[in-house]
Amino acid sequence: MKFHKYHALGNDYLVLDPADAPMPSPQQTVAICHRNFGLGSDGILYGPLPTEKADFGLQIWNPDGSEAEKSGNGLRIFAKYLFDTGKVTDQPFTVDTLGGVVTVEIHDGGESIEVEMGKVSFHSDVIPVNGPPREVLDEPVEINGQTYSTYAATIGNPHVVLPLEDHSKKLACELGPVLENMTSRFPNRTNVQLLKVLDRNNIQIEIWERGAGYTLASGSSSSAAAAVAHKMGACDGQILVHCPGGDIQINIGENYAVTMTGPATRVGTFLMEDAVQDQVIPS
Template sequence: MWKFYKYHALGNDYLVINPQDLSCDLTPEKIKIICDRNFGIGSDGILLGPLPSNTAKFALRIFNPDGSEAEKSGNGLRIFSRYLWDMGWVNEEPFSIETAGGIVQSVIKDAGKTVQVEMGKVSFWSRDIPVVGDDREVIQEKIFLDEGIFTFCAATIGNPHCVILLDDINSDVARNFGPIFEFFPLFPNRTNVQFMKVLDRNTIQIEIWERGAGYTLASGSSSSAAAATAHKLGLCDSEITVKMPGGEILIQIKDDFNISMTGAVTKVAQGELSQELFTDI
């Protein structure tokens, strides 16, 4: 039996599993079954932690529902922070979490219902993201598809993002073109994709296709990358509300493009996974 704790952050749901509760290895095959919404519990990913760290108070591994590992997830970090609060391991003081995409600082607010995360610094440089080709800031470049020409910017906040500015966006655009951009040859590690519409100087709207997860109602790292891109292009100021199908996240951008993200977290359930779930593996 494995204990799990399920939370959602604006409709982006994760299971938190403490490695001490594992009776065997958490393999990609097991992750796929657990995250399946028909044959498992169903989630947009698994947060494995807390793990020991030499550089932060806690460490965390983040897994996508296809079994791959993600470097960083803003919603995942808010959920994991709330889990630490619920377990009584943190209080209102800031604490650090190590991820494969870097160390972040979290602060619990509103008795755990809101979490602020210092996500790190956004970079637009191709070597950091990565994007193939000459070393450059990937700003307003073009991708040519049979369906048309798309102008994009690429960014990283510990994980790769492709931001596409459009006049009109909807879920169909994300579902139809997200998979194409995720696997586009320019992005050797694949990429998260945001389709962005600027509403005013302090508000953007995005539709999201997440690498390894697919169409997603909300994403903290996607919000960070899209807001930073809007600011980089001079279309928005440094404080931006990001509207998504699942809700809103507040992004604050410093002069050096360090990002602070604030958003809600909701606890859904806790329970135990049955060993019978893995019978066919």
Template structure:
């Protein structure tokens, strides 16, 4: 059986779409690592596996390049939604998509799905729901010691866990230096995504991202939602925020009822067939 794949990026964050209705493959941890490897495989920040159809809706699995499974990905949702348009699964302007982190509402802002708005749902700062170890509380502006450095963090979930580090200055080097240590800290039993955040003004923030299971990332939709929500919760920004990342900018709108909306772009990169050499390694 031929192995079809489709590749997209959202502001430099790239994913491979594998459609189980077209390609049957054992996505073991080993195979996921191989497919996502940038030297030995196709290369990507993860795999979007779907669509699956049940409960009268479309569902998606989001697989990290280390073989783990993510509950939700803002960029992944937008890229997969674009694939559904390209493949002819979706012809309407709006639809609902099921993820491990809950259902989201997707709206296409143009005919081909290159600009997409997603209702990412509400956020919670409650430690039990993120989760964060310790007593039940909202995790706001707490001190954490990492690599003998004291940092202030705010943690939240938007269907997946996030740790926001407020900084006067941010850099890729800081994200790489501290990201893995924060991700794997004992306070975070399910590991955690990390954003290093600098407030530019009331409507603009800048972030560097360390993504759970993927590492340093040029952009992230759920990280943009988390960082904007944390800054809003702390009173540092208004409810309409442009999130600036190395890969580009995402618009976040936070409504009075707590719903978080994300608007961003998607670009199709490639579609093709896996070679017999790599296919033989995968099916072993």
């Protein structure tokens, strides 16, 4: 089985073209993505797939074997793969994901990729968040005896953002898994961002990704966190998001329509044996 590995600011994915192989089972996906027993990645991008809704279809699979609705970094990586293999040029094209159709444009010979991510919603019925219909803004959540302010949002996949004066990888790894799996509140689980506002045009985030864990960068997380910072009144519409792996530019337009711009880098092509794919990973 042939995989094309890319990373977007340290958030890495394996691209599997349907022309090369069928999509692995969830158990195989876990083995393939494992950092010690497999090739290691934050997920598998399966495409291009046929679709009536867009130029290309894409499935996004998490390293725990679950399917994701949308990934900003995954979309940039997929776009770079399409560009590298001659399937697209620098003209805009569309990609159909479980979280909606997006428009993508390649800039600077593939050095920069712009994605119209769609509109952010803060409404509980759309995200979803349990409880009465409402915008989920500045709601208290208690974790380990401490109360945190939370903002929930979706840009095709669910997010919860915690504005903090100080944050760290350690804190993200403590709070992230608790919030991700707080299904009494977030029935589809959730991605988690710890947000620090630096000024009107800069924020810094630490990221816990649903189904993947601590992550160096995330396009959808950057989109959600920037939208929350704008919703709070703390930032303007053009926001540079500083992730641990690097920076992503987010522009927020009318009705919280988000455009994301950032890089994607090819690592190489890898072949994986069937016996490795089918191994059972110790829990």
